[in-house]
Amino acid sequence: MANPSFAGRMPALQVAEEKYSAHLGFDPQGIRVHFRGTISTPNPAVVLNPFVDAVHAHVLEAAAKEVRVDLTQLEFCNSSGFKSFIHWIERIQKAPEPKQYRLRFVSTKERKWQRTSLLALSCYGVNIVTMEGTI
């Protein structure tokens, strides 16, 4: 869990496009990043990768060991948007080992694509990707 005092200093990191949004939050369990809507534009990485980079920088600063990635309000994510999660995993893999942290994906069984997508992502981000939820 991140240092609780960090919550008070956490900047308002967010992106909001016409069909989707993402923002960094903080709850009793630690840092939580929420994704909402439908990520289906031709190249969402242009928007999402800088957001992921900024979140990553703040997670490193907070010395958090885990971040919850909340997909429960994400209707769909196309393969181009999926790459932003791959980008995030790669950023973590490139960080010095003591600073590396886990991405705990929170999903919902209402969105069946999340189960298979997270299965694949967990095979790519072994030791980094974990999952919780009812999938």
Added chain:
Amino acid sequence: MSLLDCFRTGDFPIQLLIRMSPPWVFIDELRRFTESFCACACPGQDREAQVALAVHELMQNAVPQAHGEEVELMLEVSRERDVVAIRVSNRCSDEDYQALRDRIQHMNEEPDALAHYVHMMRENPANTRGGLGLARVRFEAQLEISVRREAGRVIVEACGPLRAPRLPAVGGTHG
């Protein structure tokens, strides 16, 4: 299958055909519609989300290649033959067709769909678009992909069983 064959076998596949000019904004609606359509056409098969994902990715690939011309989507479901097939066709250049054919051939040479998908995640830079869609359809939607060319159009077909085997469970901690 001809109509006569249908009468002989008692198999009447359910078909959906949509032809559209390709603004991106329609792809979300198409995904939602095909998910509902598939749920109605094959209730209880739990296949609609995978079909919808495949439709989205295949249409997303086709739209830029079509250069503003129409894209055609055919969805066919047969409970009798235990098959679901998605065909997306659009006009495309010889160069685009050759490149697509090579990519699909290369993909199908790897028998493990998940291994190829993970390989493509490594190979395709995360800051560029494209490169993952076909591998995603093959693994996540559990559909085999082929491509052919007819009368100046490329036809990408994703086909598989209606009663697909369930993928391994997820939810554990890795590492």
